[in-house]
Every structure is written in structure tokens, then in C-alpha cells.
Amino acid sequence: MTIRTGTRTAQRNELLWALLFIVPSMIGFIVFFAMPSVRGLLMSFTNWDLLRPAKFTGLANYIKLLSDKEFRHALRVTAYYVVLNIPLQTVIALGMAVMLDRFTKSTFIRGILILPWLLPNIIVALLWLWMLDPTLGFINQIIMSLGFERQPFLGSVTQAMPTIAGINIWRHAGYTAILLFAGLQNIPKDVYEAAAIDGADERQMFMGITLPLLRPVLIFVLVTSLIGSFQIFDTIVITTKGGPVDATRVVYWYIYEYAFVRFKMGYAATISVALFLILITITVIQMRYFNADTSDLD
Amino acid sequence: MTTRTQTKPGFSTQQIFAWIFLTLVIVVTLFPVWWVVRTGFSSKQEIYVDTFNLLPVGPTLNNFKRVLGMFSSEEAVAQGGTASGMDFWMNLKNSLMVSTTTILGQTFFSAMAAYSFARLKFRFREQIFFLYLTAMMIPGVVTLVPNYILMARELEWMNTYQGIIAPSFLMTPFSVFFLRQFFLSINHELEEAAKLDGASIPLIFMQVILPLSVPALSTLAILQFLGNWNDYLWPFLIGKAENMRTLTVGLAVFQSQTPQGSPDWGGLMAGTTLSLIPTILIFLVFGRRAVNAIQFTGFR
Numbered sequence: 001m002t003i004r005t006g007t008r009t010a011q012r013n014e015l016l017w018a019l020l021f022i023v024p025s026m027i028g029f030i031v032f033f034a035m036p037s038v039r040g041l042l043m044s045f046t047n048w049d050l051l052r053p054a055k056f057t058g059l060a061n062y063i064k065l066l067s068d069k070e071f072r073h074a075l076r077v078t079a080y081y082v083v084l085n086i087p088l089q090t091v092i093a094l095g096m097a098v099m100l101d102r103f104t105k106s107t108f109i110r111g112i113l114i115l116p117w118l119l120p121n122i123i124v125a126l127l128w129l130w131m132l133d134p135t136l137g138f139i140n141q142i143i144m145s146l147g148f149e150r151q152p153f154l155g156s157v158t159q160a161m162p163t164i165a166g167i168n169i170w171r172h173a174g175y176t177a178i179l180l181f182a183g184l185q186n187i188p189k190d191v192y193e194a195a196a197i198d199g200a201d202e203r204q205m206f207m208g209i210t211l212p213l214l215r216p217v218l219i220f221v222l223v224t225s226l227i228g229s230f231q232i233f234d235t236i237v238i239t240t241k242g243g244p245v246d247a248t249r250v251v252y253w254y255i256y257e258y259a260f261v262r263f264k265m266g267y268a269a270t271i272s273v274a275l276f277l278i279l280i281t282i283t284v285i286q287m288r289y290f291n292a293d294t295s296d297l298d
Numbered sequence: 299m300t301t302r303t304q305t306k307p308g309f310s311t312q313q314i315f316a317w318i319f320l321t322l323v324i325v326v327t328l329f330p331v332w333w334v335v336r337t338g339f340s341s342k343q344e345i346y347v348d349t350f351n352l353l354p355v356g357p358t359l360n361n362f363k364r365v366l367g368m369f370s371s372e373e374a375v376a377q378g379g380t381a382s383g384m385d386f387w388m389n390l391k392n393s394l395m396v397s398t399t400t401i402l403g404q405t406f407f408s409a410m411a412a413y414s415f416a417r418l419k420f421r422f423r424e425q426i427f428f429l430y431l432t433a434m435m436i437p438g439v440v441t442l443v444p445n446y447i448l449m450a451r452e453l454e455w456m457n458t459y460q461g462i463i464a465p466s467f468l469m470t471p472f473s474v475f476f477l478r479q480f481f482l483s484i485n486h487e488l489e490e491a492a493k494l495d496g497a498s499i500p501l502i503f504m505q506v507i508l509p510l511s512v513p514a515l516s517t518l519a520i521l522q523f524l525g526n527w528n529d530y531l532w533p534f535l536i537g538k539a540e541n542m543r544t545l546t547v548g549l550a551v552f553q554s555q556t557p558q559g560s561p562d563w564g565g566l567m568a569g570t571t572l573s574l575i576p577t578i579l580i581f582l583v584f585g586r587r588a589v590n591a592i593q594f595t596g597f598r
Contacts, residue, residue, distance in 0.1 A: 011419075013498075013499070014418050014419060014420070014499060015418075015419075015420050017414075017418065017498075017499040017500065018414045018418035018419070018420040018423075019420070021410040021411060021413060021414040021418070021503075022410070022411050022414045022415075022426070024407040024410065024411070024468050024469070025407050025408060025410065025411035025430075025468055025469035025474060026411075026426075027468055028407070028465075028466075028467065028468025028469040029429070029430060029433065029468075029469055029471075031448075032441070032445060032448075032464065032465040032466075032468075033433040033436070033441060033471070034429075034433070035444075036440075036441035036444035036445045036448065037433075037436055037440055037441055037444075039444040039447075040440050040441060040443060040444045043443070043444065050447070050450075050451070095319070096320075096323060099316050099319055099320055100320075102316065103313065103316045103317070103320070104320070107585070107586050107589055108585075109320065109324070110589050111581065111585045111586075111588075111589055112324055112327055112328065113323065113324070113327060114588070114589060114592060115327060115328070115331070115581065116327060117592075118524055118528075118577050118580075118581060118588070119528070119574065119577060120527065120528035120529075120530065120545075120546045120573070120577075121528065121530060121546075122528075122530050122546040122549050122550050123546075123549065123570055123573055123574065126334075126549060126553060126566060126567075126570050127330050127331070127333075127334050127570065128330065129553075130333070130334065130337065130563055130566070130567060131330050131333060133563075136345060136346065136349050136563065138333055138349075138350075141349050141350050145350070170326070170327075170330075174323075174327060175592065178589065178592055178593055179592075179593065181593070182593040227437060231437060231438070231439055233531060234530045234531065237530070237550060238550060238553060252439060255439060255442075255443075256531075259442075259443045259446070260446075260535065265443055265447065268443050269443055269444070272439050272440050272442070272443060273440065275437070275439055276436070276437060276439070276440050279437055280435075283435075
């Protein structure tokens with residue numbers, strides 16, 4: 001009997017403490033994650049400039065969005081950026097990861113490679129703004145000393161986006177390489193040994209063992225970098241501010257303009273929801289297509 | 299053994315190619331950072347004349363003195379700078395304040411929640427945890443505008459520390475998830491022993507669990523500190539006022555104020571160099587742990 005009541009009070013005690021322990025995080029979750037998400041969704045059906053009360057407009061914002069040429073342009077520019085950024089970044093990172101795995105496990109070298117990712121976007125953007133300066137920048141000095149013409153880079157409609165993609169490849173390739181490197185460590189070495197005995201060459205081993213076994217990590221890296229890539233913003237603040245001639249006016253910049261320059265909160269929320277839906281769709285497709293959760297190791 | 303003999307025949311060409319590749323990557327990684335420092339120490343006139351020198355040209359500390367507010371604004375303008383550069387010490391103080399407070403609160407409160415999810419039994423535990431997880435999927439852009447409105451209108455926390463700190467002070471879904479994973483891996487026996495000795499749950503949490511989790515807690519703290527330190531848009535939206543700007547905001551404002559035609563590159567790069575120092579310090583002190591922490595994020 002005494003033992004029983006003992007466990008019951010102990011249980012009640014545990015419940016009480018569990019609640020107390022969860023309450024702070026719960027407040028944070030509800031106030032700054034859950035409620036804003038719901039509110040963002042509700043706002044997307046309204047017209048709201050913060051001065052007058054929000055006006056419910058039904059699907060008007062979404063209908064407007066469908067025929068919004070500027071939004072379509074922003075989407076196209078963002079997609080262009082993603083296409084310039086992700087494949088090249090992943091390939092470079094994969095190359096770096098394989099090199100690290102094969103030739104050096106030095107934490108020091110991995111540390112150096114990760115350095116750009118530790119720096120704030122703002123600093124990375126300033127650094128490259130200076131490196132790429134049309135008149136004084138180091139890159140143009142090299143280009144000219146090799147006998148070529150100086151390049152406008154961020155000042156050119158055609159070059160601005162590839163340049164920004166390059167800047168972010170510089171920042172993220174090392175980080176991505178470290179993630180992939182960690183994945184490579186999980187591939188059992190005896191698989192390679194067996195393949196070597198069977199007479200497989202480097203290329204065959206890479207295609208036949210490394211890539212398939214690395215797939216779960218690769219998918220994770222692709223999904224997260226893709227989601228991040230779609231939300232490019234900080235770099236653009238420093239380098240181009242959406243220009244020249246809207247060449248780098250990405251979706252996030254467009255949302256920023258609507259919310260904090262034009263103060264059209266409702267429509268800004270609508271674009272945010274649309275971007276969210278796009279990201280979710282891409283993620284689901286990627287997961288499905290690549291069977292992300294199964295490893296060929298099993 | 300076998301792998302060794304395998305790579306041996308190809309040693310010369312392969313190894314050399316790999317090292318050339320790695321060296322190239324390291325140079326491309328480090329050179330721009332050096333170029334920032336080099337420019338920070340160069341004098342304004344020389345930057346225009348000697349654009350190719352790898353060392354600081356016309357070495358000077360004036361850029362740094364200007365950014366650190368050691369010159370009057372007239373003197374600064376006379377040097378080719380801007381009257382309103384950046385207030386480095388103020389920005390540094392704000393960045394430290396915001397990042398430190400955020401990670402202290404976030405790590406502690408997330409640990410409490412994570413402990414509940416990992417060890418204590420209560421109804422709807424899995425459901426609540428799943429809810430937290432779904433928040434990890436929601437990109438920041440969805441909550442950005444509503445959170446801004448919350449700060450601007452309901453809480454009226456514009457240009458305050460609490461405004462910048464609040465959204466990630468009590469938790470982030472990632473922190474809770476990260477720590478729960480770690481707590482699950484801790485052996486039950488120590489807790490059972492403490493329980494038999496009559497220790498209460500908060501006592502077990504404070505004196506058994508937290509001390510055992512120092513590696514995980516510090517790993518998380520480093521990651522989240524860097525995240526906060528590097529953040530730009532949120533502190534910019536909430537802390538635009540001069541006395542509330544963090545380093546990233548201060549630098550961005552500095553850049554936007556420097557004349558487009560002839561930017562104050564020396565000053566900008568001096569400011570950038572100074573802003574690099576805290577990150578580099580963290581990197582040097584916690585380097586190994588930071589690298590491992592980042593590797594871990596790959597498996598969340």
C-alpha cells in the first residue's frame with residue numbers, strides 16, 4: 001500500500017515537474033513560432049497597411065499573386081540563382097569531401113575550409129564587394145594583368161546573379177564539404193577493399209560505392225541548401241539591392257519590399273505563404289524521388 | 299592494409315593532384331580574408347595607386363582609429379572617410395549582449411524541455427514534441443512579418459534588446475531536438491541511483507544531467523551563438539536605432555552611407571576586420587569542437 005501511494009505521488013510529482021520544465025519553451029513556441037505562422041496565414045487573406053485595421057479580402061491577394069508579373073520575375077530570378085548555386089556548390093563540395101577523406105583527416109584543414117561559413121553573410125558580401133570592385137578590386141587587377149578587359153560583375157545585369165551565386169558558393173562549399181565528409185566516414189572501408197579485389201578502378205568505386213552510400217547525406221545537404229538558397233537575402237542587401245534593373249530582385253527581397261518599404265503586410269504574407277508552399281513541394285518531391293530515408297547500405 | 303597497397307602505385311600523380319587541389323581551395327578560402335585585413339591597414343591614397351601589392355600599402359592605423367571613434371568627424375572626413383562611420387564599440391556591445399543572452403536562455407530552457415521529452419512521462423508528450431518538430435520545417439520567412447508586427451504593435455519592443463532577443467530566447471525547435479537526442483543517449487543508471495537517494499527531479503536535472511551534458515550544451519551554444527552573431531535582417535528590423543545596432547547592422551549601415559563614387563574602402567575593411575575578430579577567436583578556442591558540431595548538424 002505504502003509503496004503504491006508512494007509511486008502515485010512520485011508520478012504526480014513527475015507530471016508536475018514535466019509541465020514546469022516545458023512551460024518556458026512552450027511559451028516561446030506558441031508566441032514566436034505557432035501564433036506567427038497562423039497569423040501569417042490569416043494575414044495573407046487581408047489587406048493591411050498597419051495604419052488602418054486589416055481588411056479581409058478573401059482570395060484577392062492570391063488571385064493578384066497569380067497574375068503578378070513582378071512576382072513571377074522574382075521567382076524566375078530566384079530559381080536562376082538556385083540553379084547557378086546548388087549544382088556547382090554540391091559538386092565542388094563533393095570533390096573537397098572526397099579529397100579530404102582520401103588524403104587528410106586533418107581537423108585543422110577542415111577548420112580552414114569551414115571558416116567562410118562561420119562569417120556573417122554581411123561580412124562575406126562586403127569582402128567580395130571589395131574584391132570585385134570594378135576599378136580597384138583585386139579580381140579585376142588579375143583579369144587585367146592577364147590581358148583581359150575589366151568586368152563589371154555586380155554592376156552588370158547579366159553578371160550580377162552568377163557573381164552572387166559565386167559568392168555564396170565560396171561561403172558554403174566548405175561547410176557542405178564537411179557535412180559530406182562526415183557522411184563519407186560512415187561508409188565501411190571493407191566495401192572499397194572488396195571492390196578493389198574485384199578489380200574496380202577509382203571511377204567505378206566512386207560511382208558504384210561512394211555516391212549510392214552517400215545518398216542520405218547528399219539528400220539532406222541538397223534539401224537544406226536548396227531551402228536556404230531560396231531565401232537568399234543578406235548578400236543582396238550589401239551587393240546589389242535587387243538591381244541592376246531588377247536582375248537580382250529575388251523573392252525574399254520582394255517580400256521585404258512589400259512588408260517594410262511599401263507596408264503592405266497582407267500581400268507580403270501572401271508571398272511568404274506562396275514561397276513556403278513552393279519549398280514544401282520541392283522538399284517532398286526531393287524526398288520521394290531520391291527515397292531519402294533508405295540507404296543502399298541496408 | 300589493402301587500401302594502402304592500393305593507393306601506392308598511384309601515389310605520385312594522384313597525391314600531388316589532390317594536394318594541389320586542396321592547396322588551391324585553401325588559398326581561395328583564405329586570401330580574400332587576408333585582402334580585407336590588408337586593405338584595412340592601407341592608407342586611402344595608396345589603395346588607389348598600388349592595387350596589386352599583397353602587403354598593406356602605405357601602412358597606417360588611421361582606418362582603425364576612425365572606426366573606433368578616435369578621430370573627430372572633421373578629421374575623419376579630411377581622411378576621406380565619412381562623418382558617420384560605424385560606432386564599433388557600441389555595435390560590439392550590442393552584438394555581445396544579444397548573442398550571449400539569447401544562447402544562455404535558449405540553451406537552458408531548451409534543455410529543460412528536452413529533458414522532459416527525453417525522460418519524464420506525461421500525456422501528449424510525443425504529440426507536443428512532434429509539434430515542435432514541425433516548427434523546424436517552417437522557413438523563417440513565414441514568421442518574419444508577423445513577428446515584426448508583434449514587436450512593433452502588441453509588445454512595443456522596437457529598439458530594445460528584448461525585442462531582438464525574445465524570439466529565440468525561450469527555445470528554438472532545433473535546440474530542443476538536439477538536446478533531446480543527447481539526453482536519450484545518457485545512461486539511466488545514474489539517474490536511478492540519484493532517485494533512490496531521494497533526489498528530486500530538478501535536483502537530478504541540475505546535478506546529474508546538466509554536468510554530464512557539458513559537451514553537448516557547449517556544442518549547441520557555439521552553433522547558436524554563431525547563428526545569432528551572424529544574423530542580420532531581424533536585428534536590423536527591430537534594432538535600427540543607432541544605439542541598438544549589432545555589428546552586422548552597423549556594418550551594413552556604414553556601407554550604405556559611404557559615398558557610392560569613392561567608397562571609404564579602408565574604413566569599411568577596417569570595420570570588417572574588427573568584426574572578424576570575435577568569430578576568429580571562437581574559431582581558435584573552440585575550433586575542433588566547432589568543426590565537430592557542424593558535422594553533427596548534418597544528421598539532425
